Amino acid sequence: MIFVINKKIKYNEYEGTLEDIDDPGNATLLVKPACRLLSIFVRNNDMLIKRRQLLDEVWEDYGLKATDSNLNNYISGLRRSLAKIDTEELIITYPRQGFKFVAKKITRQDLNAALLEKNVIQGSDNDKEETKPELPMAELTSPPAWWKKAPLKKMAFIAVILVFPYLLSMAYKQIPVSNITNLGKYKNCDIYSIKYNGMQPKEIESVIAKHYTCEDKANIYYYFNIKEKGLPSYASVFAYCPLDVSVACELSYVKS
Incomplete structure (x- = not known):
């Protein structure tokens, strides 16, 4: 799942990265505990999350030792990573209680949809980069004979549309995204x-x-x-x- 925070920060759960939407390609890689913390926060925006819940879901459930010191250190690290992109304070501390994530707006985007959109964009860019000045005009304007047959063109196009989402979803099922x-x-x-x-x-x-x-x-x-x-x-x-x-x-x- 991909979350867009305040129209500024893109959090990719699958890759475990934070990215400035205005500066794509310069992503910050988060460690696993920080990813799990942020995943809890973005799904419970503007809600007070108890310290005990965070310790259980980020460490105990994964067979790791949970301590208040660990929690405080990872919260501090997550704050610094977020502050590199958005200067607004997004994590509020409630002493001896827990923490609250206070983004103004969070939108979700399904990972499969994002991958498909990325492929479409890359495909469009590749089409623009192709140059064909050296080919004779006849070769440019005359496709192979089999391609001239409209029914075959339609069948090929429909097959690609039907098969691609299936292959994409099957590939996604095999990838462990934070379990x-x-x-x-x-x-x-x-x-x-x-x-x-x-x-x-x-x-x-x-x-x-x-x-x-x-x-x-x-x-x-x-x-x-x-x-x-x-x-x-x-x-x-x-x-x-x-x-x-x-x-x-x-x-x-x-x-x-």
Whole structure:
């Protein structure tokens, strides 16, 4: 997932980078804990995140030792990285409580859509760079005979349109994006799992259909076997997050 913060900062979860939109190509690489911190902040903008939650989700859940010192150090480092691009203070500290991310505006962009857009732009640039002054005019204006047949041209074009998104999505499924796996799509909802295990994709889709209409574009994150506080049992958690970040995510618990 790609997040654009205050129309100035582009945060790419897959690459773990921060980039100035006005200065593309000069990206800052974040370490894993900083990426996980920022991912929590951008998904909970303008909400106070408790220190305990950050320690659990950034370190404990990954089998790492969580300390207040680690948290403070990574928050400071993340502040410095953000300040290189946007001088506004984006992370507010609440002593002995936690932290709040206070961006004025955050927009989400699906990673697959961003890759497709990038490929289209690069393709357009390559077309512009091609030079053909040395070819005879006859060669420029006369395509091969098979290409003159309209039905074949249409079939070839349609095949590219249909096959490319499939290959792109399959490639994306094989890449670990901070332990996030793309499980497919239900209506207008893209489905992702965190540390995938447990339910099969069809079972997950069935649960989603019972809880969400997916009439609007959204991402749904599936967490398997999460321990509920105060209860001895485990549950699977579904987080429904509309692409409109002004709308809060909804959580649904399904007992394991």
